[in-house]
Amino acid sequence: MQKVLLLLLLFLNLALSQEVYRFGFTAVVAKEDVKSVTMFLEYISKKTGYRFVPVFTKSYDEMSYLLSRGMVDVAYICGAPYVEDKDYAGFELLVVPLYKGKPLYYSYVITRRDSSYKSILDFQGKPYAFSDPKSNSGSVVPTYVLMRNGYRPERFFNPIVYTYSHSESILAVYYGFVEGASVDSIVFDQFAKKSPNIVSSLKVVEVYGPFPITPIVVRNQLDDDVKYALRKVLLSMSEDPEGKRVLKNLALDGFTVVGDSFYNPIRDMIAFIKANTLAYEKTSK
Amino acid sequence: MRKLLSRILSLSIGTKLTLTFITLICITSVPLSFVVVELSERIFYENILKSLRENIASEEFQLRYYIINRDYWSLFKFVKGLAQKKSVYEAAVVDETGKVLAHSDPQRFPIGSKYKVNGDINYLIPGLGSEVGSVILTLDRESIWAEFKPIKLLLMFSALPFTMLSLLLGVLISYRIKSRLSKIRSSIEQVRKGDLKGLNRVEFLEKDELQDFSDFLFESIEALKNYYQNMDYAQKFYMSILNSINEIVFVVDEEGRIFYANDKVKSLGYEINELVGLDLKNLIETQSALMEGNGQSYREVFVKGKEKNIPALMGIARYGDWNVITLIDISERKEMEDRIRKMELFSTLGEMSANFAHELKNAMLPLNLLTPVEELSEEDVKVIRRSISRMGKLVNMFLNFARPSPIEMVKFKLSVMVNEVISLVEMKAKDKGVRISKVVEEAELVSSKDMLEIILINLLSNAIDAVGEGGEVGLKAYLRGSVLHIEVWDKGEGIPEDKVYKIFEPFYTTKENGSGLGLSIVLRNVYLLKGNVEVESEPGRGSIFKVHIPVQGVQDEEHTPG
Numbered sequence: 001m002q003k004v005l006l007l008l009l010l011f012l013n014l015a016l017s018q019e020v021y022r023f024g025f026t027a028v029v030a031k032e033d034v035k036s037v038t039m040f041l042e043y044i045s046k047k048t049g050y051r052f053v054p055v056f057t058k059s060y061d062e063m064s065y066l067l068s069r070g071m072v073d074v075a076y077i078c079g080a081p082y083v084e085d086k087d088y089a090g091f092e093l094l095v096v097p098l099y100k101g102k103p104l105y106y107s108y109v110i111t112r113r114d115s116s117y118k119s120i121l122d123f124q125g126k127p128y129a130f131s132d133p134k135s136n137s138g139s140v141v142p143t144y145v146l147m148r149n150g151y152r153p154e155r156f157f158n159p160i161v162y163t164y165s166h167s168e169s170i171l172a173v174y175y176g177f178v179e180g181a182s183v184d185s186i187v188f189d190q191f192a193k194k195s196p197n198i199v200s201s202l203k204v205v206e207v208y209g210p211f212p213i214t215p216i217v218v219r220n221q222l223d224d225d226v227k228y229a230l231r232k233v234l235l236s237m238s239e240d241p242e243g244k245r246v247l248k249n250l251a252l253d254g255f256t257v258v259g260d261s262f263y264n265p266i267r268d269m270i271a272f273i274k275a276n277t278l279a280y281e282k283t284s285k
Numbered sequence: 286m287r288k289l290l291s292r293i294l295s296l297s298i299g300t301k302l303t304l305t306f307i308t309l310i311c312i313t314s315v316p317l318s319f320v321v322v323e324l325s326e327r328i329f330y331e332n333i334l335k336s337l338r339e340n341i342a343s344e345e346f347q348l349r350y351y352i353i354n355r356d357y358w359s360l361f362k363f364v365k366g367l368a369q370k371k372s373v374y375e376a377a378v379v380d381e382t383g384k385v386l387a388h389s390d391p392q393r394f395p396i397g398s399k400y401k402v403n404g405d406i407n408y409l410i411p412g413l414g415s416e417v418g419s420v421i422l423t424l425d426r427e428s429i430w431a432e433f434k435p436i437k438l439l440l441m442f443s444a445l446p447f448t449m450l451s452l453l454l455g456v457l458i459s460y461r462i463k464s465r466l467s468k469i470r471s472s473i474e475q476v477r478k479g480d481l482k483g484l485n486r487v488e489f490l491e492k493d494e495l496q497d498f499s500d501f502l503f504e505s506i507e508a509l510k511n512y513y514q515n516m517d518y519a520q521k522f523y524m525s526i527l528n529s530i531n532e533i534v535f536v537v538d539e540e541g542r543i544f545y546a547n548d549k550v551k552s553l554g555y556e557i558n559e560l561v562g563l564d565l566k567n568l569i570e571t572q573s574a575l576m577e578g579n580g581q582s583y584r585e586v587f588v589k590g591k592e593k594n595i596p597a598l599m600g601i602a603r604y605g606d607w608n609v610i611t612l613i614d615i616s617e618r619k620e621m622e623d624r625i626r627k628m629e630l631f632s633t634l635g636e637m638s639a640n641f642a643h644e645l646k647n648a649m650l651p652l653n654l655l656t657p658v659e660e661l662s663e664e665d666v667k668v669i670r671r672s673i674s675r676m677g678k679l680v681n682m683f684l685n686f687a688r689p690s691p692i693e694m695v696k697f698k699l700s701v702m703v704n705e706v707i708s709l710v711e712m713k714a715k716d717k718g719v720r721i722s723k724v725v726e727e728a729e730l731v732s733s734k735d736m737l738e739i740i741l742i743n744l745l746s747n748a749i750d751a752v753g754e755g756g757e758v759g760l761k762a763y764l765r766g767s768v769l770h771i772e773v774w775d776k777g778e779g780i781p782e783d784k785v786y787k788i789f790e791p792f793y794t795t796k797e798n799g800s801g802l803g804l805s806i807v808l809r810n811v812y813l814l815k816g817n818v819e820v821e822s823e824p825g826r827g828s829i830f831k832v833h834i835p836v837q838g839v840q841d842e843e844h845t846p847g
Contacts, residue, residue, distance in 0.1 A: 177358070177365075
């Protein structure tokens with residue numbers, strides 16, 4: 001009788017403490033891969049004791065806005081929006097994933113296997129796919145490269161097709177809707193593993209990078225216990241067999257902690273783009 | 286055309302039925318199928334158009350948003366989705382200037398290219414006051430028709446089972462009719478072979494016109510059967526009647542060929558079979574043309590039997606194209622007549638002898654009276670001479686009468702004979718002032734001229750005696766067939782009725798100087814010529830003697846000398 005009462009109390013306690021946290025996912029993961037996302041959230045919910053539910057947004061801007069309004073607590077975003085939005089939206093780095101053992105990734109220039117493009121500069125006048133305007137690999141890097149070569153992307157390509165998703169950029173190339181696309185190397189590799197028939201008709205013609213990998217950020221105001229618990233679970237994930245299985249699904253090797261300065265290369269590229277845009281505006285006037 | 290028509294008409298009932306069924310089905314179902322197929326095709330096509338339009342309409346808000354925001358990728362996903370439909374060949378979203386925003390085949394029509402295709406569906410996406418763009422669909426007609434093809438085939442061939450069914454029905458019905466007809470036929474065939482009892486009523490499952498027809502045939506044949514039996518009975522009946530009568534009966538055709546003979550011909554030694562087809566002339570001997578006369582009159586003929594010829598009376602009855610010849614055997618009667626004639630002759634002789642004796646005695650009386658006279662006066666001598674002369678005459682006459690002279694048949698002209706006779710009696714007539722009128726046929730005949738002369742002289746002389754001074758007598762002579770008719774008439778006192786039967790007796794006379802032998806001689810000669818004589822007399826008005834004698838002769842045209 002006493003045992004039953006104790007269990008009931010425990011259950012009540014658990015139920016009350018079961019606050020729901022929102023984990024945001026952006027174009028850095030293939031949103032179509034719901035199974036991997038669910039497995040990941042189930043794992044961290046189980047390990048941390050906090051309940052996490054997924055929130056998807058089309059763009060990084062939306063995610064930054066949701067973070068700024070506390071509508072999302074944790075988010076897996078791209079390095080470029082981290083650099084640009086962290087101050088106004090009020091979020092900070094939690095952990096960064098390890099891809100092939102390192103917190104680095106690349107921006108691929110892809111096209112169809114039968115086409116003759118050798119560089120991003122060969123796509124002049126052609127439809128070309130960017131993912132999110134704020135994506136590092138899918139927008140900042142090609143913009144930076146073109147500007148470095150004296151082009152402005154919106155005039156160089158005809159037109160830029162924003163797909164808001166690296167996987168959709170891959171499909172846009174595959175269907176021939178665009179001649180080429182700049183995509184996240186992790187998403188591309190992941191896509192190649194899941195849909196080899198599609199990727200086999202594509203090729204990577206240029207690789208830019210390495211760049212600081214897409215980080216997992218938290219709201220500044222998020223409860224420290226949660227932050228701590230999350231970081232702890234994520235960092236030790238690679239040591240846990242079950243965690244390893246979940247990581248493998250996301251094509252990651254584990255998580256690590258980096259400082260804000262780790263993202264300076266992106267910061268520099270953005271700064272260059274902004275500066276040159278202004279210069280162009282002046283010259284065009 | 287006509288040939289074809291007649292060929293079609295002479296097809297079997299089954300083929301005609303089947304053809305009719307098929308033609309009907311073709312006439313009704315082919316155009317119907319055509320119309321249904323056409324209509325279905327159109328409806329099918331319209332439905333596809335409608336469903337695609339609805340598809341676009343359901344995305345209209347999204348599309349407007351994508352177009353305005355130049356969300357090429359979303360537009361592409363939309364057109365790609367549309368183009369994945371089998372019925373859509375290609376899909377495009379163009380802006381208000383007609384430039385491609387997204388095309389399902391981006392390699393051919395990249396973003397920004399001019400799209401001049403009107404497409405099968407041009408769905409305008411309205412904005413505020415004007416269109417922001419449009420969705421243009423080109424349909425894959427081949428694919429649509431390919432999709433429709435099974436339905437089309439089904440519709441087109443839906444008539445096929447009916448056609449087959451009708452074919453089967455036609456064949457079945459015709460087979461049934463044929464088998465029923467042959468059943469009726471085999472039943473009748475039995476009857477045709479003569480097996481009247483083998484006729485059976487044919488019963489079918491179907492109580493239709495064919496059953497009626499079969500019943501009708503059955504009843505007709507049944508009635509014919511009864512009729513035939515009656516006929517058979519009647520034939521036997523009439524045959525037995527014909528065979529049981531005494532006459533020989535022939536039925537001959539117009540040319541005289543025997544068609545039928547009754548059993549009586551066996552009495553002539555013939556079998557019926559050997560007579561059929563034979564000309565009757567081969568069988569019958571007659572003086573005149575065979576088919577002369579009619580049923581009313583009989584004439585004597587000779588029938589040639591196998592062993593002997595028999596005299597017969599022949600009658601002819603005409604029945605349509607047929608002549609019914611009846612022959613009555615009169616050989617017995619002939620014999621009887623001969624006997625009677627002889628007997629009459631003998632009795633005549635007897636009577637004559639008695640009368641002769643009486644007359645002779647009368648003639649001898651003066652002699653007897655004069656026998657005692659020694660000296661005969663001249664007058665006595667005269668009386669004696671007269672008596673002797675009279676006795677001599679009597680003896681001569683008796684001899685002439687009793688001794689039949691041979692009958693000598695000669696051919697002569699009737700008129701010549703009559704004229705000769707008239708010239709013999711002319712003097713006697715002139716003395717008395719009697720006029721003789723004559724009607725004589727110009728004819729040649731074969732008979733005994735002498736005997737006919739004797740007959741005629743006697744009759745004429747009697748006639749002249751019968752009338753008074755200036756009286757009138759006449760004669761008429763003609764041939765009818767093979768019979769010579771001689772009529773001698775006078776307008777005298779006539780013969781009293783009770784004396785008529787006596788006039789032919791020898792030595793009967795009413796005249797002063799008559800011998801009483803005249804008519805006896807006439808009668809005798811007529812008998813010898815196988816003829817007969819009739820007398821018609823009316824006291825106070827006159828008498829007529831009619832003599833009929835069979836002769837052989839050729840009749841000539843009749844002429845009447847004044």
